[in-house]
Amino acid sequence: MEKGNGGREMIIEVRDLVVGFGDHVVLDHVNLDVYRGEVLGFVGGSGAGKSVLMRTIIGLLPKRAGTIKVFDVDLIYASESQRQSVERRWGVLFQQGALFSSLTVRENLQFPIRENLELSERLLDELVVAKLEMVGLDANVCEKFPSELSGGMTKRVALARALALDPEIVFLDEPTSGLDPIGAGDFDTLIATLQRTLGLTVFMVTHDLDSLHTVCDRIAVLADGRVIAAGTMDTMLASTHPWLRAYFHGKRSRAGQREHARPNA
């Protein structure tokens, strides 16, 4: 595999990606690298195309030009079996959870495992309990249906399902949106813990500045259809780009709060 950035292994490589709908070009020659073992926070204004990029990488949207390589495989030219083996190595957490509403939590978690591996019923049941506990849920939610879960629980179950096959990379689409600050904080901690214990690579689309501060190793910023910056939080805070300044030094940011609080202090 290609090495870059101090010899770290590249898991996702996006080059000159163009995606559009009709006359509207959403992503205009986007370049992005994701390295093994990092938590990449992906930010951008509403409608900037963050989710579009994520959905294009995982193959849900067609691209107009450019290349996307995941685990060094270009999915466009990959054979069916290659594709499946790549899909088996990633997990996706959709914004609304996308749990199968006609299946119980247990069946939702077992679904990807059952389809890919032949395991005994006993092991499947035990794994469901283990996965649920890893995401901080009790075994008693097993028999519930998705419509009976609260927002935070839905996100956790969806994360557990994304992690069902022990993927190497997880895509999270706004994992903390719709959660209260305590729940969001817990979720951040959870992602950090899982990332450490499982050695995950995390691609996280988010608006949550706290998540960006606490769990993300690196941040990439999408604006005007391009990745305008990528780097650590310090790089972002030091940047002079007007959008970045507005985003990271706005009223709701930590840096911004310090700046706004100073005159009164």
Add this chain to the structure above:
Amino acid sequence: MSTMLLEGSAHGERLQLSGIGAWTAENARRLEAEIDAETQRREPIKRVDIDMARVDQLDTFGAWLLERLSRTFSARGCTTQVFGLRENYRALVDELHGVKEEPEPAPRGNQIAYALAKIGENIALVGHSIAAMVNMLGALVMAVGRAVSHPRSFRFTSMVHQLDNVGWRAVPIILLITFLIGCIIAQQGIFHFRKFGADIYVVDMVGILVLREIGVLIVSIMVAGRSGSAYTAELGSMKMREEIDALRTMGFDPVEVLVLPRIVALLIGVPILTFLGSMAALYGGGLVCWLYGGISPDIFVHRLKEAISLDTFEVGIMKAPFMALVIGVIACVEGLAVKGSSESLGLQTTASVVESIFLVIVLDGFFAIFFASIGM
């Protein structure tokens, strides 16, 4: 390929186990079998040492099986020790060590009692759905009352839009189907009546059957399948997305805003469709009589005038609004009964179509008795 993942050797009361290779999801099935084999050893074992030094890959699946292995031996009173685990896997193993045992599933009760309880529940459910229908009828009457006292509050635009959907757009398919039904009835009639030389009575049969029963029934069944299901699905998905709740919080009555215009549209649309359908069926019947039975249009019309009266037509068309009401009320009740899941939406839509077709036919039966007893 099938190298051992777990090697074991017993030395007196001590069991030495050592894991080898990749303890990952792909190998989980094999690993589970090997672990089960080791835990079923017959030797009196007091102490188990698990050496993980030769395991070079470990994921949640492998880590859980390791945890299960040591739990099984610990539960038997053995001293269990795991060593040689790679540093980067320690966090994962510790994480799974904290997982609680799955609670025992509740014991299953008596099967007969369960079956009886299910029957009881279903009967109660029938009662509930009748109550829901009556409830909806009541709410509808209230909404009509409000619409009469404040005519401006009636959603006229919405009603016209629904009328376009359930009435105007249904015309081609209704005409086609009733035309074909008319043709078939006439053809079968001629075919069998000819044996008795009673060809001409086909006109009586087509006329009475179509105008009294078949026209309104076919149209009602078509509307139930075509528009009733659409109503249920529309209202159901609005319920799922909390749009109904949003209406309520803004001070609107969903029955007045959503249900009333739909039912009024059906009340206007179904009689018109019934009329058009009956005419198409008569036309089809007449055409077949002419082409297949040799009964010329002149004779057909003349005979038809003798066979039917205005009563025959009235009986059919009078039933239409009642059919419309039944279809509309059931569709809306079922739509508003949808719960959060997409499966529930499917169930309610099915229930809506099945129930409304069933009730349309039952109602038709009652009408037949009623009209017979008043001599129409």
